[in-house]
Amino acid sequence: MDTGPDRYEFASDNTAPICPEAWAALQKANARYAPSYGEDRSTAGVCDRIREIFETDCDVFFVFNGTAANALALAQLCQSFHSIICHRHSHIQTDECGAPEFFTKGSKLLLVGGANGKIDLGEAKALVARQNELHSHKPGAISIAQATEFGTVYTRDEIAAIADVARAHDLFLHMDSARFANAIASLNCAPKSITWEVGVDVLCFGGTKNGTAAGELVIFFEKEISREFDYRVKQAGQLASKMRFLAAAWLGLLTGDVWLRNAEHANRAARQLANRLQNEAKMESVFPVEANAVFVSMDHRLASGLHERGWRFYKFIVPDVYRLMCSWSTTDAEISRLIADVVTIK
Structure with a gap:
């Protein structure tokens, strides 16, 4: 690994x-x-x-x-x-x-x-x-x-x-x-x-x-x-x-209007991440994805497995809701790497 x-x-x-x-x-x-x-x-x-x-x-x-x-x-x-x-x-x-x-x-x-x-x-x-x-x-x-x-x-x-x-x-x-x-x-x-x-x-x-x-x-x-x-x-x-x-x-x-372009990119990346988590990993977003955050439930095995692979993210709501944030700099390749690790562990 x-x-x-x-x-x-x-x-x-x-x-x-x-x-x-x-x-x-x-x-x-x-x-x-x-x-x-x-x-x-x-x-x-x-x-x-x-x-x-x-x-x-x-x-x-x-x-x-x-x-x-x-x-x-x-x-x-x-x-x-x-x-x-x-x-x-x-x-x-x-x-x-x-x-x-x-x-x-x-x-x-x-x-x-x-x-x-x-x-x-x-x-x-x-x-x-x-x-x-x-x-x-x-x-x-x-x-x-x-x-x-x-x-x-x-x-x-x-x-x-x-x-x-x-x-x-x-x-x-x-x-x-x-x-x-x-x-x-x-x-x-x-x-x-x-x-x-x-x-x-x-x-x-x-x-x-x-x-x-x-x-x-x-x-x-x-x-x-x-x-x-x-x-x-x-x-x-x-x-x-x-x-x-x-x-x-x-x-x-x-x-x-760089501020708007940066935000549009981050929001778009979040929607892409949420859609791929749903379609490829069967993980539904806990809240509507309206800005640049995606919240999903993860069991201990998945969360710890991702942490072992180096991914850092926060547990936001006890017991099992985690937040994944996108930004102006999020790339398609980064999303693909995370999705690949999620699917592999699941």
Whole structure:
């Protein structure tokens, strides 16, 4: 049996290289001196391009990673006595080490269920109705993930319905979008149509999983909400001195819609992987494949057999649901090698 080196092609979209366009933009930015702390042309260029893409005059801020983006955005929306309604499998609940609670200085995450990683609107309404007196945390925001942790995508109507609930109860709507590009590619819609047009107040727009090395954007669609957010970013240690290197990679993504092409490729690869697992290995996807993630059940023999052959991937749901991620760089050959090993072991 050929164990070979560790194989990380399907472990996460974080394991993918920097895409060529982002790399070239970084090299270009590295060829000269430039002002620091976001006063450079690249940073201004990204902010202008984001306003073009979203077709609105929004405020744009850079942070190093998704946890910082979510935690600081929510801290801007909520005070310590507020609560944040989110899905029980949301990233802010399961994978951010309490950062939202820490940076809000005490906001409580209120968890709801819902099929395929999406918030159940009825549960959310009931939860808001119960938190209506002084002895409970006061609901301050609803947070949704787009795409979700299970690789599914909210439609425009689903987001609008959640936004209606938020507005009815004077709540903010936060969108955690480490894979926003994949959601847009899946829906084939204008970015504005699933964000500010339907009531999203703040968007955490991910670039790392789309082809950059680091750097996420926090986008506020109402300038009054973002007041003094730059101080919050600085205090949290998220203001990059050489900001141009975060911004340059983003310029590489946003110029010529590379960000969309990267996401379309990753989504297409996931669909191909899911179809081949179904047709050649008789393995059904646990959740609809709407972005760049494929979830399948594996028994111990199959999972351990793949690990022995060097494949690295995560168990996502106990006892036996595993996640396989595709990225901008996933190739047909990589999919074929994984499928061949799956079929051999099965």
